[in-house]
Amino acid sequence: MTATTGHNTGVAPDEPATKFAKDQLRSIVERIERLEEEKKTIASDITDVYAESKSNGYDVKALRQIIRERKQDAAKLQELETIVDTYKLALGMLVDS
Amino acid sequence: MTATTGHNTGVAPDEPATKFAKDQLRSIVERIERLEEEKKTIASDITDVYAESKSNGYDVKALRQIIRERKQDAAKLQELETIVDTYKLALGMLVDS
Amino acid sequence: MTATTGHNTGVAPDEPATKFAKDQLRSIVERIERLEEEKKTIASDITDVYAESKSNGYDVKALRQIIRERKQDAAKLQELETIVDTYKLALGMLVDS
Amino acid sequence: MTATTGHNTGVAPDEPATKFAKDQLRSIVERIERLEEEKKTIASDITDVYAESKSNGYDVKALRQIIRERKQDAAKLQELETIVDTYKLALGMLVDS
DNA sequence: ACTCCAATACTTTAGC
DNA sequence: GCTAAAGTATTGGAGT
Numbered sequence: 001m002t003a004t005t006g007h008n009t010g011v012a013p014d015e016p017a018t019k020f021a022k023d024q025l026r027s028i029v030e031r032i033e034r035l036e037e038e039k040k041t042i043a044s045d046i047t048d049v050y051a052e053s054k055s056n057g058y059d060v061k062a063l064r065q066i067i068r069e070r071k072q073d074a075a076k077l078q079e080l081e082t083i084v085d086t087y088k089l090a091l092g093m094l095v096d097s
Numbered sequence: 098m099t100a101t102t103g104h105n106t107g108v109a110p111d112e113p114a115t116k117f118a119k120d121q122l123r124s125i126v127e128r129i130e131r132l133e134e135e136k137k138t139i140a141s142d143i144t145d146v147y148a149e150s151k152s153n154g155y156d157v158k159a160l161r162q163i164i165r166e167r168k169q170d171a172a173k174l175q176e177l178e179t180i181v182d183t184y185k186l187a188l189g190m191l192v193d194s
Numbered sequence: 195m196t197a198t199t200g201h202n203t204g205v206a207p208d209e210p211a212t213k214f215a216k217d218q219l220r221s222i223v224e225r226i227e228r229l230e231e232e233k234k235t236i237a238s239d240i241t242d243v244y245a246e247s248k249s250n251g252y253d254v255k256a257l258r259q260i261i262r263e264r265k266q267d268a269a270k271l272q273e274l275e276t277i278v279d280t281y282k283l284a285l286g287m288l289v290d291s
Numbered sequence: 292m293t294a295t296t297g298h299n300t301g302v303a304p305d306e307p308a309t310k311f312a313k314d315q316l317r318s319i320v321e322r323i324e325r326l327e328e329e330k331k332t333i334a335s336d337i338t339d340v341y342a343e344s345k346s347n348g349y350d351v352k353a354l355r356q357i358i359r360e361r362k363q364d365a366a367k368l369q370e371l372e373t374i375v376d377t378y379k380l381a382l383g384m385l386v387d388s
Numbered sequence: 389a390c391t392c393c394a395a396t397a398c399t400t401t402a403g404c
Numbered sequence: 405g406c407t408a409a410a411g412t413a414t415t416g417g418a419g420t
Binding site for chain 3: 121132139140142146147155163164167168
């Protein structure tokens with residue numbers, strides 16, 4: 001299917017298809033694409049670290065599991081702290097933020 | 098149904114842990130688990146159909162796209178496509194007709 | 195974009211666009227759609243059980259958590275059994291399948 | 292490299308738990324965690340851009356579709372669309388031209 | 389090439 | 405009703 005209408009469908013602000021609206025949309029798309037590019041680069045860096053570690057004799061799967069477990073531990077800790085804060089709050093040991 | 102108290106605010110009605118309440122809870126859990134099991138089986142069947150189709154030379158990704166498009170309510174689809182086309186137009190991905 | 199070619203692109207078997215190939219594709223699509231319909235029905239049934247339980251005074255969130263935990267327990271048990279089988283196998287207590 | 296044994300089959304080289312090996316492992320884990328932290332930050336930034344765009348009246352789903360389509364390698368996209376059109380034709384979702 | 393698993397994206401659901 | 409979170413489905417990549 002092709003774009004057949006020139007009139008604005010109301011999905012974006014600035015109803016008439018002004019140059020400004022175009023620029024705004026373009027800006028959004030470019031920002032996202034830029035960020036996704038960065039994200040991809042970092043993901044690639046991570047892959048590289050694993051590859052390098054592997055060539056140094058480490059078991060990648062084991063490494064991934066360590067990372068995963070540490071992440072879970074951190075989450076649990078965070079959760080615990082939240083609970084502790086809740087209790088402290090209830091006991092008046094913290095000011096309500 | 099069978100809850101006997103009207104003002105119970107706890108997790109389950111009928112606070113004293115009567116055998117009846119236990120049975121009711123057990124029934125709920127079992128019904129849900131049974132249904133989730135069925136759901137899982139069907140999901141697995143779907144996977145099988147795709148796998149079989151693949152082995153018959155079909156492109157699974159393309160098949161999924163067909164299913165997805167057919168699933169969409171026609172009106173909604175049209176609406177989204179209009180928006181997408183509007184954006185594409187603004188980005189020069191389509192020529193203005 | 196529109197379909198512009200009548201010739202077969204080789205993604206499916208039976209190169210010439212025979213009625214048979216059409217029927218096969220249609221069959222695949224219909225089977226999948228049928229299964230997805232069933233899956234949807236079951237998901238809806240699950241929702242209904244939760245809703246009914248709620249109206250009987252049960253806390254839906256708590257119920258969901260029970261289900262979740264039982265699922266995790268089952269998975270752990272499964273995992274343990276796998277390990278045990280591995281050991282049994284190593285000890286010659288099981289025949290290699 | 293640093294492994295001192297040639298026949299080590301374990302997870303890490305340098306079996307005796309030397310301080311050096313510990314440091315190396317620690318370094319790997321920290322590098323990965325650092326990179327994952329950065330990745331998470333960027334993912335969060337992307338989420339923010341979408342949220343901001345939404346509050347400016349844009350349809351997030353449509354934006355995602357635009358991004359997705361632009362991301363796809365043009366050739367691959369063309370190929371998939373050709374396949375999809377072939378299937379649609381067989382299903383009568385497109386008129387044969 | 390194919391399977392398996394991790395990562396991402398999407399959908400649905402719960403809480404405000 | 406909308407925002408936030410959980411669960412689910414799909415995709416991509418690593419290993420065999």
